[in-house]
Amino acid sequence: MADPVRVYVKLKGKVQLPPGAVVRVKDVAELVTNSPAETAIREQVLHVLKPGDGNRYVVDMIQIIETLQRAYPELFVHNIGAEQMIIEVQLPKKKISLLLVAFVWIVLFIGSGLAIMNFHTDVSMPEVHQRIYELVTGKKNPHPLIIQIPYSLGVGAGMILFFNHIFRKKFNEEPSPLELEMFLYEQNVDEYVLAHEAPGAKKK
CATH class of the missing domain: 2.60.480.10 (eubacterium ventriosum atcc domain)
Structure with a gap:
């Protein structure tokens, strides 16, 4: 057989x-x-x-x-x-509009800048810097730039390292947090489509 x-x-x-x-x-x-x-x-x-x-x-x-x-x-x-x-x-x-890209970039730049400034205001960061300067040098300084400038540069460098990107260049092969979020979003969309747009789901 x-x-x-x-x-x-x-x-x-x-x-x-x-x-x-x-x-x-x-x-x-x-x-x-x-x-x-x-x-x-x-x-x-x-x-x-x-x-x-x-x-x-x-x-x-x-x-x-x-x-x-x-x-x-x-x-x-x-x-x-x-x-x-x-x-x-x-x-x-679709062809990318440079005007739209510039508008989105400006909105994100201003929004992220305001978010950082509001956070620093909430935690009284200027007073913290002044206090650190006083503890280290023994002198009071309302504008301790020697602390504030490196701190500001560190915030920018930390964001670049966190997102693992500077323009199109990646520092290593690990996915960035943004890439992981996009992956999870696409996965959720696919699961929704399978649950609601599959042939069996449409018949119900």
Whole structure:
């Protein structure tokens, strides 16, 4: 008795495809099979991305099973891992407006400066510097610049080290706090899309 024809399918995490792309099995999943038609199985069409799909399209394992068994009724499909994955549609990038970038930069610069100044006012940082200067030198000085200037430079250097970036240059391979926050944000968005925009969720 011949061994049954099997295919083991493992969905990829997330892939990016252009609008209007033809989504094939090989684009969204890795598979292993003992079928002589392995190449044809990989080339099976699942979907064609349309404008109505938005910028994210959810592929469900059931969709792959239905497509493969429609073409190959004798095929036993086994799922390994996740049951859903996301296709991110790569929309054309808009031209960056230098005026908008300059406006956002100014707003962030002023906002961060005010935040730092308000924090220093709340903790009475000028008085702290004056007190430190008096303890070290034994003299009172309303403007201890020898402490305030290095402190100000240290605040800037600390922010650069904290975010692990100066313009496009990174100091090491570790992700910065901003990159981690962006990763967590994208992960939460993907989980929301899978929960609310998957084929099964839309039917409820």
